[in-house]
Amino acid sequence: MRFSGLIVLSLALFLSGCGKSQTTDHSVHGGGHEAGSAEQVQAIFQVAASPAKSKEETTVTIQIQDMNGKPVNDFDLNHEKKMHLIAVGKDLSYYSHLHPEYKGNGLFTISTKFPAGGDYRLFADFLPSGKEKTVKSHTLTVQGEKASAVAIEPDRTLTKTIDGNEVTLNIDHLMAGMELNLTYTFKDAVTKSPIQDLQPYLGAVGHVVILDANADQYLHVHPTDEKSKGPEAKFMTTFPKSGVYKIWGEFQRGGKVFTVPFVVNVP
Incomplete structure (x- = not known):
């Protein structure tokens, strides 16, 4: 099942340690499911060998269950995967898009290496069958x-060259609380x-993940035309409030996925 809308997740603060997870309500646009069903699902994050150490293989498990502790067993595919796991460093200089393996009985697992010590925010993005x-x-x-x-500073120009691809981002009427278009243009x-x-890439021309500077606001945006091959890829979203945001666009060319980061200040 595919969604071309966005998800906004508001979070109060960073947790320290690797004990319990923090979850909050969020709103879904364009999902077609009943609002409020996400409140009935919780995720328990654990590290196989605690504490996690930088530059060493770390196995993270994510147990999805209902509020009574019963495992949630069934998940729909969302852009070819049952779960997307976004991992970012506290200063947003590190970004990784992972896909945990589903083991059954609501349990997902992934092994990865973190490049340095410090706090990392993990976002598990999934679709329980029959829920939002x-x-x-x-x-x-x-x-x-x-x-x-690394200081999170807005880019002066929204053009970058990644792996031989010159990518320009255009944002119309950049303002909080307004629906707007993100248009990526690609040149050799x-x-x-x-x-x-x-x-x-994962069933679409690209994917966009957005976080504010404090990682309090999370948006995962899919393209309005998933079958585009360029030279443009368009996305539609709404920044929930004013502030500095980092935007990661993920695309694929020549069998290689490349990620284009931009930082913008939203009035």
């Missing part, structure tokens, strides 16, 4: 030498010719 699309979060503290903090970085051979 759901996002649950957890903050994991990883031991090890911390990387130097050498020839400047329009790129028209983008390949589907």
Whole structure:
């Protein structure tokens, strides 16, 4: 099942440690499911070998269950996967889009390495059968030498070159609380010719994940035209409040997925 809308998850604060997870209500647009069903689902995050250490393989398990502790067994595919797990560093300089393996009985597991010590926010994005699309979060503290903090500063220009692809982001009427379009334009970085051979990534031309500077606001946006091959990819979203946001666009060309980050200030 596919959604072309967005998910907004409001979170109060970062948790320290790797014990219980923090979840809050969120709203779904374009999902077609009854509002409020996400409140009936909880996610328990655990690390197989605690504490987690940087640069070492870390296995994270995510148990999805109802409010009575009974496992949720059935999940619909959402862009070809039963769960998407977004992992970001506290300063948003680290970003990883993972796909945990479903083991049955509501249990998902993933092994990954974190590059440095510090706090990481994990966002589990999934669709229980018969319920609305759901996002649950957890903050994991990883031991090890911390990387130097990177300031989250708005980009002066919204054009970057990644893996030979020149990507420009255009945002119409950038303002909080208003529905707006995110339009990505792709050119070959050498020839400047329009790129028209983008390949589907997880069933669509691209995916966009957005977080505010404090990781309190989470948005996962899908394209309005999933079958586009370029030179444009368009997305529609609404920034919930004013502030600085980091936007990661994920696309695929030549069999390689490339991620384009931009930082914007939303009035």
